[in-house]
Amino acid sequence: AKRLRGKTIVITGASSGIGRATAFEFARTAPKNDLKLILTARRIDTLKEVAAKIREEVGDGVQVLPVQLDVSKPAEVKSFVPGLPEEWRDIHVLVNNAGLVKGVAQAPHIEEEDINTMFNTNVTGLINMTQAILPIFKARGSEGGSGDIINIGSIAGREPYAGGSIYCATKAAVRSFSDSLRKELIATSIRVMEVDPGQVETEFSVVRFYGDKSKADAVYAGVDPLTPDDIAEVVVFVATRRENVVVADTLVFPSHQAGAGVMHRKS
Ligand code: NDP
Ligand code: 8X3
Numbered sequence: 001a002k003r004l005r006g007k008t009i010v011i012t013g014a015s016s017g018i019g020r021a022t023a024f025e026f027a028r029t030a031p032k033n034d035l036k037l038i039l040t041a042r043r044i045d046t047l048k049e050v051a052a053k054i055r056e057e058v059g060d061g062v063q064v065l066p067v068q069l070d071v072s073k074p075a076e077v078k079s080f081v082p083g084l085p086e087e088w089r090d091i092h093v094l095v096n097n098a099g100l101v102k103g104v105a106q107a108p109h110i111e112e113e114d115i116n117t118m119f120n121t122n123v124t125g126l127i128n129m130t131q132a133i134l135p136i137f138k139a140r141g142s143e144g145g146s147g148d149i150i151n152i153g154s155i156a157g158r159e160p161y162a163g164g165s166i167y168c169a170t171k172a173a174v175r176s177f178s179d180s181l182r183k184e185l186i187a188t189s190i191r192v193m194e195v196d197p198g199q200v201e202t203e204f205s206v207v208r209f210y211g212d213k214s215k216a217d218a219v220y221a222g223v224d225p226l227t228p229d230d231i232a233e234v235v236v237f238v239a240t241r242r243e244n245v246v247v248a249d250t251l252v253f254p255s256h257q258a259g260a261g262v263m264h265r266k267s
Pocket of ligand 1: 012013014015016017018019040041042043044046069070071072073097098099100101121125152153154155196197198199200201202203204205207228
């Protein structure tokens with residue numbers, strides 16, 4: 001927790017699921033009065049509720065700034081850092097978590113709009129956010145602790161499956177980008193770390209099925225998925241290692257899962 005002292009952390013997609021849980025976990029772990037959390041997503045009202053709940057749980061010690069940001073819009077990402085109040089620009093950790101899946105359609109029936117939404121959010125959004133923040137990290141020079149980029153990938157990026165071709169391709173792209181970036185930054189002390197969850201129960205499946213809650217619930221029937229907190233703990237763990245330790249890559253399953261779609265169901 002001492003290692004978070006004085007830091008400013010940006011989380012994308014903090015209005016729900018893993019991003020929201022990660023915000024709480026950082027707040028709980030932070031030394032009192034000495035952490036700034038910038039929470040971003042499209043739903044600003046939900047972000048404000050998250051910020052209020054964090055203050056309720058951990059007190060006013062942690063400063064929380066909700067910022068409306070659609071990572072799929074390059075112009076919004078470009079004006080993100082310049083739009084922050086001066087005292088919030090000294091960013092140390094970027095958690096690239098915003099992401100989504102749309103549908104289970106297979107080629108040649110995949111909607112163009114869904115393809116674009118997934119790529120623009122999961123890939124271009126993540127790359128643009130990284131490019132927006134990296135100059136802040138690089139300006140610190142090569143001494144330790146100059147900055148962390150934590151990308152949320154997925155088992156889907158390692159094991160592509162039918163009905164997920166676009167989503168899987170986006171997460172494979174995240175993986176390639178993380179691995180290239182780590183090599184590009186080898187002479188710096190910037191840490192590029194990827195956390196790849198297996199099945200986590202969040203709004204993910206509700207979004208996949210365009211708001212159809214019963215279809216989403218069926219995904220989790222008879223299984224015991226991870227909770228968003230389980231992944232949040234891993235994200236905060238990798239961010240709080242000694243400066244010279246890079247947890248480059250992490251794959252996290254619930255115990256009944258052993259691959260994308262390799263699930264043991266009780267019924
Ligand atoms: P949720 O749907 O619960 O959360 C997704 C978050 O992303 C929301 O806060 C949403 O906020 C945000 N988001 C979506 N589109 C945009 C956008 N264009 N700009 C900014 N924020 C956006 O799902 P999860 O918590 O499960 O997903 C988080 C990450 O975890 C994703 O990258 C997902 O691919 C990954 N993941 C999830 C797994 C799972 O099984 N749940 C497994 C492996 C990886 P808003 O709508 O307010 O913009
Ligand atoms: C989410 C995991 O396998 O349901 O990234 O697509 S999967």
